[in-house]
Amino acid sequence: MENSVIVIILAGGMSKRLGNEKALLKIGEKPLILHTLDNLPKSTEKVIVVSRFEQKRKIESVVGNRVKVVIDEFEAQSPLVGALTGFKNVREEYALLISCDLPFLSWKVASFLLEVCFNRTASIPRWPNGYIEPLHAAYHVKSAEEAAEEALREGKLNMRSMIEKLGMVRYISTLVIKQLDPELLTFFNVNTPLDLKKAERILKEGRRTRSFS
Secondary structure (H helix, E strand, C coil): CCCCCEEEEECCCEECCCCEEHHHCEECCEEHHHHHHHCCCCCCCEEEEEECHHHHHHHHHHHHHHCEEEECCCCCCCHHHHHHHHHHCCCCCEEEEEECCCCCCCHHHHHHHHHHCCCCCEEEEECCCCCECCCEEEEEHHHHHHHHHHHHHCCCCCHHHHHCCCCCEEEEEHHHHCCCCCCCHHHCCCCCHHHHHHHHHHHHHCHHHHHHC
């Protein structure tokens, strides 16, 4: 597998419970999307942020020239639509697909997912209860693009409908990932005011540093 690091970040979501665009919510005076971006290595060759038309300028004003911001190609709003837009903007073979609300993203975990995706269509974390993390996963870009298009043609808008069309998916147990990130903070995302407070507390306590060292 080539050493190029390609990352697609989905930032088109609105949070009704938080009353704001997720990407621009602040944790410790810094927008959430910047926390996610700052966890990526400097060697990252390409970062694509997928947003809605009405939020593109706001996100560009926050991220500057660090990334390429592209607009969802379809009117329907769903992670699958955003993922397809991202895949269409990537010419490299593999990419990491993540959501914008991962303030404690572990690059150890992310790079591991990219490595084990080699010769597979995807490498996706899976919890013991069967729940998967499709927005914290690595994909073979062309395969994922084709599967996403097929799912959308069938009127399906969820990520599972794409994944079910992928052969050769490698599922990685979170019990394995726990060896790289003992508290599994890499999967922590912000959906509620309580999550926001918890994230701020984790930053203040310095747990992120201990878990990611």
